[in-house]
Amino acid sequence: MKFIKQFLIILGFSYLGEVMKLILPLPIPASIYGMALLFAALLMGIIKYTDVKETGIFLIEIMPVMFIPAGVGLLTSWENLKPILLPVCIITVVTIVTVMLSTGWVSQRIIRKTGKKDE
Incomplete structure (x- = not known):
């Protein structure tokens, strides 16, 4: 359950990035908005590092596989x-x-x- 919770947190911020992309008419990808929001939430203490640590490490480890397509x-x-x-x-x-x-x-x-x- 811990990994599902962590993944849903990251996915939620990705979704917020998609919403921001629709609202703001800037040429910035939605993923950048999502990462910036997650970073801000981590800095402000809204989200704790331990709340996304393991899933974040996993996603970074499998990143090379994502470049194959x-x-x-x-x-x-x-x-x-x-x-x-x-x-x-x-x-x-x-x-x-x-x-x-x-x-x-x-x-x-x-x-x-x-x-x-x-x-």
Whole structure:
């Protein structure tokens, strides 16, 4: 029952994200709204970390499996992707490098600000 409760909490916030997507005319995916709401609820203490911990860990562990349908979808769209392959590859590489650099920079700033260092 614990896992069902945790999953329903996460699912509820996902549903709230879908509702927000319908209400707000911004180009933000519903899943982002849901994650932001769950994060806010965790920060404000409305939801305790232990209320979603195990199910959250499980969902993160199975995340790679969720990319298989997207990969198969790319294979079935090969004819459409073939003419624009070079620009897509360049954009992908630039995006990956940008995300890695910005994540590293933000992490370093947070570590320096809090004074915590892993030794």
